[in-house]
Amino acid sequence: MAKFQITPFPGLVENTEFNFGSLYLYNISNPPSYASIKENNATTGWGGASLVNWQIYDGDGSGANLVGHAQGMQIHAGASHQSFTLVFENGRFKGSTLYVVGQTVRVEQAGEWSIVGGTGDLAMARGVVKVKFHEKVKDGNTWELRFHGFCSMQSLPTLTKTGPWGGHGGSVTESEQPWRIESMTIVHEGIIAMFSCSYVDLSGKRRTTGSWGGGNGIRTKVELGPREILKAVSGTYVSLYNGQTVIESLKFVTNEGTYGPYGRTTGTPFNADVPKDQSIVGFFGRADDTQLIAFGVYTV
Incomplete structure (x- = not known):
């Protein structure tokens, strides 16, 4: 199951470290999770664009809970680029977001995406998402995500x-x-x-x-x-x-x-x-x- 960990960091602005592990993104190619808005150029293969609204869960089994949605866009520009906002809808970070960008990761090789912003309790977030293929499912794949970054927490936690x-x-x-x-x-x-x-x-x-x-x-x-x-x-x-x-x-x-x-x-x-x-x-x-x-x- 997912692990959510936050610890202080002695920085001047970004003073909170976060580690989110064992989250699973369902990369499904059918509505309402995916919609193509422009096809690739037949000659160059460039220019294809689609909208995504992928679900993210705190585990990979039938008892996993929905954590939020990755909502954004994929664009093909030589390599496939994607950018999305991870909107937390349940749990400790409900209402907060992380903005993530990077190239699409291949099934045969793990990769990374960049965390370049955030809101709410994850304001001014910076960090990296480790991404690797988990398993093939109907109409798509699932990917294991591990987040590590720093932010400026806007509200004090409840002890x-x-x-x-x-x-x-x-x-x-x-x-x-x-x-x-x-x-x-x-x-x-x-x-x-x-x-x-x-x-x-x-x-x-x-x-x-x-x-x-x-x-x-x-x-x-x-x-x-x-x-x-x-x-x-x-x-x-x-x-x-x-x-x-x-x-x-x-x-x-x-x-x-x-x-x-x-x-x-x-x-x-x-x-x-x-x-x-x-x-x-x-x-x-x-x-x-x-x-x-x-x-x-x-x-x-």
Whole structure:
């Protein structure tokens, strides 16, 4: 199924990176998806033109959902050139568009199209579409599309809180307007004695949460790569001899690997339930001077 990922980029204008994968364009040569408006010149083979209104889905099976339409034109000028506006009609980017141009890609060889503009949440988009043949269908072909580019997002995304899990003591801890996690530091020995996080906020500024907790133990730092995003967080919480409930262990799963678990795993388990098209961008919870008491996540 399709993967929609957006991450901050430290540019002056185009500060949001987007990656749209596993989209499928249905290149059908019959109405209402296609209409010829001018035939090729019989001598030169030039000049043929047609209008297109191709459907784009988030998968290649019968259960795939319509994402939008590629609406534009094909012109034959030595090689076949096409330009279209991808109009998103469902999901996170409904109402936004991308403007795409390039030569028609051959069945036997993958190719690229250029992203030269966009509107809505994808305003001022620039990037590339990787295109390759997927399979032949009735009246045409299907093509797999992968989009990678940068834009200036016009509206701030809505952050969603999930959790927290754990106890109720200590003081409130929270990331401020988080957008992308860069690194996490965990101190653990039996329980989570301290947690901190470095991240980029919604304005593109690099921040740190500071230390949540302050106890001693094994210190581990997890640094995420430039394309690495956090997809899941799980762990356990446990009640201590004094009746205080604290976070006992933490485990992190990204699009590139798994980190942890850190701490013991004997207590009550918890798991952040994050939709497939979202990612974890920050944290909140409670802590005192020696331990992490409660833990939750921000998703977008």
